[in-house]
Ligand code: SF4
């Protein structure tokens with residue numbers, strides 16, 4: 001009598017098909033050893049927006065009754081395994097805007113596993129992941145986050161790698177043979193994918209995490225109001241008018257005090273205040289009104305509000321004045337302008353280093369040139385899978401060429 | 403039988419020969435509404451015309467906006483109300499249905515709009531006559547629903563309606579239902595009070611903290627998911643519950659200021675004191691039933707009528723008290739609810755539900771009649787009462803719903 005509860009934390013839109021496939025694959029794999037299961041998404045509108053952290057779940061159990069026992073909740077309160085499809089989610093989840101910040105390991109049970117795709121070191125990741133009162137295991141598949149779009153799916157084997165890894169983490173529920181058999185039978189079945197799952201099983205890296213380890217910050221939270229405390233008429237007070245930054249100069253708008261977007265973004269803008277020509281374009285174009293006007297007329301992107309869309313980078317007329325950089329390069333949400341004001345030389349050095357680092361400036365989603373997908377797929381497989389000899393797997397394999 | 407003569411108009415009230423629709427327009431002028439929207443559909447168009455005339459004659463200063471359809475019509479007044487305007491709107495039948503999206507959002511936004519539903523059969527077939535299913539669309543959504551049966555009641559209840567809807571404790575929309583043709587197109591002698599009296603009864607609309615204004619910056623209707631929705635519904639529920647007390651207060655005040663109006667806001671009781679059989683209905687069906695009752699009483703049959711005015715909020719306790727003394731109850735619906743319990747009409751099922759916890763539950767019979775504006779005849783009323791007497795004798799409710807006046 002036992003059940004395995006898995007959550008799959010993913011980036012809205014970019015990874016929704018991936019997450020659904022993993023949750024589905026878990027159930028179909030467990031079915032191979034006669035277990036019952038269900039795969040479901042937590043429905044909501046906001047999660048299905050670009051990059052917003054969202055969740056799918058898979059539950060497998062020995063009996064139907066046990067399955068129902070665990071399904072009776074909208075969202076499981078505890079999970080045996082937390083699968084994380086993008087390592088910037090290590091900073092936490094603000095999935096529906098109103099819960100505050102949920103540490104990524106919050107639902108993971110004592111002795112459970114956080115299973116992630118990442119190219120970063122364990123120690124680096126533990127700078128982001130919040131401390132937990134119970135020990136657990138951090139397990140890594142060496143791969144970068146697999147991002148695609150609303151209507152497309154990226155066939156880079158991430159889903160089968162996750163299944164292979166899960167067979168290592170929870171062998172009493174998913175046997176590797178069961179996983180391989182399920183992969184072969186399923187709509188996306190191919191021997192190449194089976195090989196990827198086996199490799200992931202072998203190459204999974206794990207590290208126990210003690211209760212003393214992790215980001216010590218207390219995650220942001222707030223109390224939800226009672227029905228009689230809420231304003232009537234589906235109204236909320238407008239955000240009040242802002243204030244000058246200092247000494248009557250500049251302008252800092254007030255912002256929604258409940259909805260911070262700390263974990264919504266995968267990238268953030270890095271600004272070169274020395275080359276800024278104060279043209280206002282970033283300030284006007286930012287969809288989330290992130291830019292605070294500084295006393296000197298430059299603009300500082302406020303990290304409480306930035307969703308990481310990259311519009312400011314696109315509209316800035318000065319080369320390399322705004323550069324989008326992956327969240328993994330940052331440990332906090334501090335003001336860049338203040339850092340620049342404190343020590344302009346040090347800031348410049350940091351800026352040049354950061355925006356010159358290809359690792360953190362490469363886009364996590366979208367394709368920049370024709371053939372990029374095939375190129376990346378080959379690289380990914382070289383790193384973790386087998387040589388491509390049989391063409392790209394999938395239902396329409398015959399029509400695809402490298 | 404005593405002959406009743408019409409009381410002459412009280413000194414300060416004017417007596418006019420007007421239809422139910424014109425009576426509503428008189429009340430709107432007295433209430434000094436700010437914004438009215440219009441899109442023609444029979445029988446609602448009669449109100450439109452009457453208001454347009456009032457404005458043209460200089461008796462009312464208001465924005466009169468002809469929209470391109472019912473959907474926009476209700477959207478416009480909804481927005482006008484949030485910026486503090488006293489608004490009026492209305493429709494009939496499928497026109498009301500076409501506005502449904504706006505009708506649905508009006509109660510949660512706590513917009514105290516007053517709408518007149520000139521009750522009309524739903525297409526198909528295209529028909530003009532009365533059925534109550536149109537107004538009943540919104541019965542579960544936080545709209546207050548009230549049925550009237552005379553021009554006088556149309557005028558009075560319009561004034562009372564604004565007073566109730568615009569009370570800060572309520573802030574819910576009210577749909578006033580007037581039977582197409584029977585009320586909207588029949589002219590009757592009606593007392594019209596002077597403006598000073600109305601001003602004493604009806605305070606200005608004050609939207610308070612919900613006013614959309616630069617001095618009170620708020621966002622109305624943001625996106626909210628399951629972590630907020632049930633609280634918003636609960637707020638609506640509370641507003642509807644508070645409406646009970648506010649309605650009682652408003653009628654008491656109406657009587658104080660105007661010296662007339664019913665003691666019981668919720669329903670009219672006609673010869674129920676000693677009645678063995680009580681018939682229940684809404685709207686102008688009251689007329690043939692009352693005449694039928696008088697005829698039956700002449701033959702020694704003690705029948706009475708409860709004419710329901712307020713359907714939402716539903717006067718559960720008072721209705722149970724009024725009905726549980728009878729030997730049998732007969733509910734005559736001018737609506738249908740296909741596939742509902744006992745295939746009854748909407749009112750019959752509501753009355754049944756209300757009676758469930760009553761200590762004494764007389765047999766209850768359900769009738770459907772007068773659909774599409776067909777006449778409810780005195781014979782129909784007789785027949786219904788006779789079946790009720792039979793049920794009273796046997797002590798058993800009849801699980802069949804009887805269609806009166808259908809060709810068979
Ligand atoms: S990336 Fe730039 S434009 Fe987009 S939200 Fe952040 S600051 Fe605004």
Ligand code: SF4
Pocket residue numbers: 271275276277278279280281282283299315316317318321322
């Ligand atoms: S768009 Fe670029 S140059 Fe223009 S104000 Fe913003 S940072 Fe400065």
